[in-house]
Amino acid sequence: MAAELSAHDLIAKHRPTLDQALEAIRTRAYWSPHPEHPKAYGENGSLGMAEGKAAFDALLGTRLDLDQPGTDDWVGGETSPYGIELGVTYPHADVDTLLPAMKAGQRAWRDAGAQVRAVVCLEILKRISDRTHEFAHAVMHTSGQAFMMAFQAGGPHAQDRGLEAVAYAYAEQVRTPDEAEWTKPQGKRDPLKLDKRFKAVPRGIALVIGCNTFPTWNGYPGLFASLATGNAVLVKPHPRGVLPLALTVQVAREVLAETGFDPNLVALAAERPGEGIAKTLATRPEIRIIDYTGSTSFGDWLEANARQAQVYTEKAGVNTVLVESTDNYKGMLSNLAFSLSLYSGQMCTTPQNLLIPRDGITTDEGAKSYDEVVTDLARSVGGLLGDDARANALLGAIVNPDVKARLEAAAGLGEVALASREIVNPEFPDAVVRTPVIVKLDGAKPDDEAAYMSECFGPVSFAVAVDSATDGVELLRRTIADKGVMTVGAYTTSDEVAGAVEEVCLDECAQLSLNLTGGVYVNQTAAFSDFHGSGGNPAANAALCDAAFVANRFRMVEIRREV
């Protein structure tokens, strides 16, 4: 089959971007090829705002036919957290047909080499980027993110994380040369000479198990890391978050076909309600890599049971911020208020526990008691979300009834410093929109510990009174070691306290943000620069993205012969 798109042309088109990405992961300076502003789209082949919306609307109620082998049914049934029925149906696969079909094209994909695989991945990302406006609606109406967040986190930021994975994958594969001449001196005798060839070979089929809240952002690193290292990739989306990943699979299949590769290298595994196909797939012998984002319990199950596969998990943690002192009290409060509010706290990186000395903190506005800090923070959140339009734009919708139930139950866990408020979304009246609750707990009370030492995913934060900064640092250590964290924050003007927090984060392996008071938030990480998770505490066994995330997705096979 003649390829419509030649490797040569794709290399010419994308190699400069790949080189920039390689440089960015080396320097970790700011870089992104994917514009964050919605108005940056609409030219040079990309969909503009109206076109993207129209493209999304045109998908509603349709069958998304991916032309996959082994399609034995059509399944679907996503309801947007904003209330609308998507009505999109997807192919349901007979895995005994689909999995063998996915292996058929692996040899050609493997033999194409690291560079060609990288630029094919970059072409997939480029086409997704061109459809960012369409994907934004798909992410919004599956995750419940507000539009701007769905646009940015589900679009350019997710694409950045995918590209970052491609760059790491490429760098690892080309560390070993394609060939080497090996000549070993033998004194007066002729040297020994061998011709050696090296080839990166894939592990097999990789499984991506998607999540509800960030289908693309959390799905792309594993998808592109596996594909770029020569594996086929089966994408099993969360039943409530299928559309963004189904569109991704569609684009990937299109690009693979146009470049002369087998489109079945990437496929979708949508499921019937309650089918629970992830367990079945995860233990199939063909599945050799699994990327998972979701609950700790299923992540632990995968690690224990999918023994035939390399398993990369991002589970849950109890994210913690120590508030000890600050020289920018207003900045601290507004920064924290934003962190707690963004996407109704439904990020794996949202702070849950705010550790505050019960004797209060020092600030540039004088000493503040524990109660004052909590009250001021509650007021700051209230102010941020006081305007319903702005609140809707920041909070998005509650993603599912479990989160709503947890939010409602949280008020019973302690003294409520800030009550959750119901907000009406005029455009989507069925959306469940809630402001965060802040509950006061006492770090010294065992009953309270049961609450703050468990993950309470959603717009729930605990203002935990601790005996001292030292006590807070020790609680932080215990939290990381026992429960894991995706993020740690700290506010302190004391070098000593900062040093103690740093030591805990280095000892227990947690990513730390210090004294954020401006426009960067503890729950946000930037691809090419920040690591997302550490891979070294119970919250996740891998980080996005480092060499460890890619280096074991392929193996190097050597063929040597005498010269």
Added chain:
Amino acid sequence: MAAELSAHDLIAKHRPTLDQALEAIRTRAYWSPHPEHPKAYGENGSLGMAEGKAAFDALLGTRLDLDQPGTDDWVGGETSPYGIELGVTYPHADVDTLLPAMKAGQRAWRDAGAQVRAVVCLEILKRISDRTHEFAHAVMHTSGQAFMMAFQAGGPHAQDRGLEAVAYAYAEQVRTPDEAEWTKPQGKRDPLKLDKRFKAVPRGIALVIGCNTFPTWNGYPGLFASLATGNAVLVKPHPRGVLPLALTVQVAREVLAETGFDPNLVALAAERPGEGIAKTLATRPEIRIIDYTGSTSFGDWLEANARQAQVYTEKAGVNTVLVESTDNYKGMLSNLAFSLSLYSGQMCTTPQNLLIPRDGITTDEGAKSYDEVVTDLARSVGGLLGDDARANALLGAIVNPDVKARLEAAAGLGEVALASREIVNPEFPDAVVRTPVIVKLDGAKPDDEAAYMSECFGPVSFAVAVDSATDGVELLRRTIADKGVMTVGAYTTSDEVAGAVEEVCLDECAQLSLNLTGGVYVNQTAAFSDFHGSGGNPAANAALCDAAFVANRFRMVEIRREV
């Protein structure tokens, strides 16, 4: 404590070697800083032949006091496969005391950074190298290797593998910069600016579980990979192979102390007979990394049970050589004869199954029937080992009674093409020295399959008659997939057959040596150039050495703050 050896001096001394190692793993051309010839030692501070022997003799019957915390007993009892009692005793550790003590120095070791750790490791290797003659005897009298092999494989080649691991570890750790300035444009507003610092942090304590046959060669990669990435390392040697690793630990502790680090970063866990301490240690929460070489059953147990640790295993495989045709019949026979004989076939890389078409093969000496090939190979082995002095120098001693029992039982598995012969070692009359047995089996007979599809570790090879080259290639595929291999060899003048074998090795992930007829053997790999194992088939879950072997032994922690 003031360090006797400054980091600055060590960097000046070893950085050029590290740079050469980094270049070697990039080009994979021949390189080694460790001389292979015994006569190369004896000057510039290294022990010469007589000094090394004297140093070894002085160890016999002594207590090797490593000055370890928690030493509650002295254990030992190694008997050389050459018959002598070593009589060396080693510290037995109360692990509840030793493990905490090993953690005490981790912070300073972590904070020293990748370069300092690398040069400290290189200083350890240099001092081991200087004592190569002494180590050679220690390896010889634990593994049963003949002196020259113990010298080379246990000395320079093992040191090369250790250095290779240090180079990979260093390269991975410095891929991320120590710090970055991150400036994100915000249109007309001020850019967002963050100061970011990154630090490689270790996982904790690493456990090296040594093997009997290659204590240093198989032990050094994991030991140095873990140490160079900031971990403490506990070395649990095979009860019959303690001395070479105990000396290694002694040197490491000495260098750590002299460079101002805590010597307890490296410690020995010797055990009482039958104590089975490996299982206890492997599941301790402090143990976060395990490197293991040995039986498949215990390797599988570790992978299943040591869930708190990263587990790197080299288990067992059924190494296979396909003999289809050759343009150098004599060279092929002599090359194979050497491979089967070296260290009495007690290498994890020794070929076990020789797949030969039952209709014979084509050679530069005309067509040869299956029987002729087997007879000629048997004659070649017989010739190679016809002289007892040469046989002793090549075979070494049988390492333990299990191997001897397997060898004796093998003769009952089929028609014996070459019987094993007992050889007397005049210097060590108690040594059990045996030539290899070659047994004819039929690839089409199910009864025979039970024999050739199981690993038979030791000087036992099966000449397996296959229906055709195609049949042989398919059997090769099945062997790799089901049983795993450390090595695959093939002899063929047919591009088609070579291509088919290559495809199988790429598909099933096995390292392939093609048409070796000279002085390189399928069972030997060279550090910095050849991969040992692939990490992609059941014989081993890791390869020596690649980025995947080191990248997950540490994690990167980021500390970011506003500028």
